[in-house]
Amino acid sequence: MGWDGRGATGVDPLWAQLINSDWHDHLGTGRRLDRIDDDRWLEGFLHRAGWRRRRLPGAEARERLRALRDLLRRGVEALLAGAEPGDLDLAALNRNLGACPAVRHLERQADARLALVLAPVGTGIERVLGTVAASFADLLANGDPTRIKVCANPDCRWVILDESRNRSRRWCEEAVCGSLVKVRKHRSLKRSLGRPPAG
Ligand SMILES: [Zn+2]
Numbered sequence: 114m115g116w117d118g119r120g121a122t123g124v125d126p127l128w129a130q131l132i133n134s135d136w137h138d139h140l141g142t143g144r145r146l147d148r149i150d151d152d153r154w155l156e157g158f159l160h161r162a163g164w165r166r167r168r169l170p171g172a173e174a175r176e177r178l179r180a181l182r183d184l185l186r187r188g189v190e191a192l193l194a195g196a197e198p199g200d201l202d203l204a205a206l207n208r209n210l211g212a213c214p215a216v217r218h219l220e221r222q223a224d225a226r227l228a229l230v231l232a233p234v235g236t237g238i239e240r241v242l243g244t245v246a247a248s249f250a251d252l253l254a255n256g257d258p259t260r261i262k263v264c265a266n267p268d269c270r271w272v273i274l275d276e277s278r279n280r281s282r283r284w285c286e287e288a289v290c291g292s293l294v295k296v297r298k299h300r301s302l303k304r305s306l307g308r309p310p311a312g
Contacts, residue, residue: 127245150175162240216232
């Protein structure tokens, strides 16, 4: 189980992708899955986060991913409530950032200009933890946390970052939850119009 089209456009940052690995059925069946245990999902996610090993990580590394997911979830809940992540959570975020050292590195860009980049060292789970933590740290330090939203389908719970100019994004995916909620509204409207008058 797993592929339901959510996250298909791949626009959400790594921190949101990790939070959304705690999968809730957007159809409202109440089914819930942890996609960290879904090797196909995990492989794609790890690759996006800098994992360069052939074998997927074992139980201990997956536990560390789950711990980071809990930490990110708490941070997002604080931000959605108009607060800031607490000091203990910032310290935990810093530990994840520190798990993945980086070196300064000159890199030739496509336009032949040189760029000074901070390149992560390592290929394993530390690199993934550091890279995912950095995506959230970047939002806290340089981004706009007021753009964090939860998909407007209450069964979905997908966390999104609305980067549209007029802050109009409402859904994880328009084609998934947007259509579903519109069809449901339409049906309930038809039902209420078709109901015989009382008495
Ligand atoms: Zn949704």
